[in-house]
Amino acid sequence: MISQNTIQDILSRIDVLDVVGEFVKLKKRGANYLGLCPFHNEKTPSFTVSPSKEIYKCFGCGKSGNTISFIMEHEKYSYVEALKWLANRYGIEVEETFASDEQREQYQTADSLFIINNFAEQFFTKALTESEEGRLIGLSYFKERGFREGIIEKFRLGYAPNDRDAFTREALSKQYNKELLLKSGLVAERNGALADNYRGRVIFPIHNHSGKVLGFGARILKTTDKAPKYINTPENEIYVKSKILYGSYFARTAIEKADECLLVEGYTDVVSLHQAGIENVVASGGTSLTVDQLRLIKKYTNNLTIIYDGDAAGVKAALRGLDLALEESLNVKLVLIPDKEDPDSFVNKIGAGAFTEFIKKNKKDFILFQLESSLASIGDDPVKKSELVNKIAESISRINKAEDFTKQQDYIKESAAILAIDEAGLHALVNKYIRDRVASLERKAQSNTEKEKNSAAAETSGFDDATFDLLFKDQLQEKELARILLEYGNRPWDEQTLVAQHVFDEIDELEIDDTDVNQLITSVKKLLHNNPGLLNDKYFIYNDDKKLSAFAVSLLNHPYEESDRWASDFSDNTGYQRDLFSQSFEAFSKVISKGNENDLNKYKLISEDRTNQKVESAIQYLKLKKIKRMLLQNQEDMASALNDSKFRELHFIHKSLKDMEREITNILGTVIIQ
Structure with missing residues (x-):
């Protein structure tokens, strides 16, 4: 694992604007x-980067995050790989x-193998172009292809x-380790002496997704019955064949751009198609x-098209891995190149x-191709047909994700x-194979869905639109409070207290419904108690807890800030000042819809320090929402009171809640419409 010291060093150096x-x-826009x-x-830019908040947000596709998550998403790196990429960029x-010591040794071995392979790649490319033997034999072969x-x-x-x-x-003259050279497969020991393993062959370096x-x-160039056509690197700490494409x-x-991956068999097929401009292969x-290979493909797309030779061996090879692809929810198509051709020769020919165009016209559904090709070969043999039915049912049962039920x-x-x-019979057979997987998952999902629907129906029945708005938009006020904690939590409220502590003192007895907000509040409280110096939005944006980090980024994705002129011009005549964000958004929409540039220019977005005003407003609005909820519940209880004593008790609670409501509205300077 990367040490916390290194991570903190990276976080202190990275610049979202520089990286993105x-x-x-x-x-620059504002x-x-x-x-x-x-x-x-x-075609129209909607991707926004905020240097001050160190986040990005696309208002088109909705993707957002921090500098590290951008590298992870764009380069398809793991968290550790992204950190190493950033560390390398900033030196x-x-x-x-x-x-353990074993883990340390594995890491050091892997790192050393990468270094040796990089040296070998440079050696082989230089031998190809700068030596007479390389040009006459190796380069001539490639040009013939x-x-x-x-x-x-x-x-x-x-x-x-x-x-x-x-x-x-x-390699030995450069002081590379003998044991690691042997492990890399570049060198072999023969008759007690070290020798090159790939001599006289053309070389295809195999790269991971980071290069x-x-x-x-x-690949051998001489025709011989003894030597294998290809020699590949043996399995070691970095070369695991099952994880490589x-x-x-x-x-x-x-x-990613084509939203489709073309899969072929050989190295030369890939190189030829890339040269022809077909690069998603x-x-x-x-x-x-x-x-592992299928999951690597799924990082970039859900659509896989397998292109193999049209002979019997090609068909057999294409059908291998079908069930695994279905289990991974990939949309699999198959294209067979005409007999005696392969993708390399075929693209050069046509x-x-x-x-x-051939690929587009000749894509066949994988399962249906398997079915039709097998059916043609079995004739009227009932035993073979029964085996085929079972095989197809088993393949279909591999489509085991709930979202793929249709x-x-x-x-x-x-x-x-x-x-x-009979369709029903095949359906029953498929269910036989999936009973312990998809059927149970589906029943559970269906049960949960029904419970949620019944619960929601019970909660919402009997409420008018205004009441529903008050009850079920508490979440917006809770998230606004969470945003306040992120942006202003480490600022002083007064000489002795931070804003975060003031917020907790005020809302300590309030029940927060939103689980993400609760998690954030818990984290802020821990920081306040253990290490208040770390309390800032960056701590949460780059938090190890990816869910918490994503939530923090989502809270900070506000594209506009409000100006005092904006607030004053769009207050109600009654003096009722609505939620600031809603008010600003409505006003901005009106200006945009009218298309009046002069009107728009007078509402310049400013960033004045109104921290305490915003904090107090968020706290009081949340209190107001909670009191309104309590009033509604109390009214329901009053309506169903069984005796006068209970009614009087509830009526007293009602009056107390109304007094609290008036007190808060006075603080806010608002008028509550009765």
Whole structure:
């Protein structure tokens, strides 16, 4: 784990404007900056960055967060990876803490393997272009495949000299560790001596999603029955085959933009398609799809199109991993390239435009393709047909996410029609496979949904619109109070008290309904007691608790601040001053709708220090809401009082609550409409 000292050092150095500005072109608009959202396609900028609050918010797609979450979302990094990216950008040395010596050793080994692989990649690319052997053999091979210099450089393709130990000598001269060289798979021990493992082969470096070299695929160029066509890096601390998709580093942005991932088998398929301008493509390396690979794809899209050769082996390979893909809720399509072709040769034969059109026209649903191809091969054999029915039912049962229930039913209907069997019977068979999973989850979800509906109906029945507004908009006032704690909690209320402590003194007996607000209040109280110096909005924006961090960001996502002129011009004639945020928003909408630029210009948004006024207003409005709720409940109790004594007791409570209500309205300077 990254030490807290390093994390605090990173947090003290990062600048949201600097980091986001590396990926988004921003223009200053008032106190904030505006640009086109990197998370969805838009023509009118709606992506806002607030340097003062250190957050971003897109008012188009709704995504928001802090500097770290931006890197996590944009680059698809984990929290730790994002921290390391930021540390590297700001030249901060990362200090790691480990639970055990074994964990420390694993981390150090992984770090060393990344360094060795980076050195090897440079060695192989240099050997390809700067040595006579590399140009005559390796570069000639790539050019015969139609690879241009730009694409060779992009994928950092290389060549391993045919000399027995050319790489080994170079690595040992640079003081790289012998044991780690062996673990990396770059070097092998033969007859008691170290030798290069990939000699005489062209090299395909394999990168992780952040661009680091995990390992290599080395293709033989000479025809031989003994040597394997490809040698891949052996499994080690950083190279885990089941978690790798070749080309993911170069394809990630294109996959997200296209909202589709094309999956092929081989390295050359990926390189050729990228060269043709089809960049949303990765390769499985010829292995069966794994859960980790599918989840890597799902980081970028839910739509997977598998493109494999049209021969029998290609069909068999394509069908591997089907059930896993369905379990991950991926929308899976299959395209088979015409027989004796592969994606590499086919795109070079017909061109990028025709290839893209071919993919669009020939996509087939994965389950239905499996069904139709299998049905054609079994003929009238009832035993084989029964096996196929069971196989299809089992595949459909893998669609086990509650949100995919409709998709599952559609598959049952279509499959029953193709198989010419009773739909109800197939449905029963599917249920047999999913009884312990989807059925139980569905019953639980349905039960919870009904309870929520009944509860909501009981609470809302009998209330008019005004009463409903008062009762169920308490949450807005509670969140406003939470925002006050975030923005002003560490400011002085008076000479002895912070704003946060004053708030708690005032609302201590009030029941807060919103769970997120309660969590924030609990955290602020702990800080006040244990370490008040840490109390500021940044502490919560960058909190380790991701839920708390997201809630803090959402509270601070107010695009406008109110001016005194605004408030005075849009007060009611009666003197009734409404909720400040609602009032400001309505006024701004009126000005915008009229399109009067002069009117708009006179309402310049200002940032004067009216902290105490805002704090007091938030506290009193929340108290007022709570009292109104108590009044409504008391009125219901009075209406159902069983005797005069109980009625008088409740009437006395009613009068006390009304007195409290008047006291608060006097503080606020408002008039309550009876």
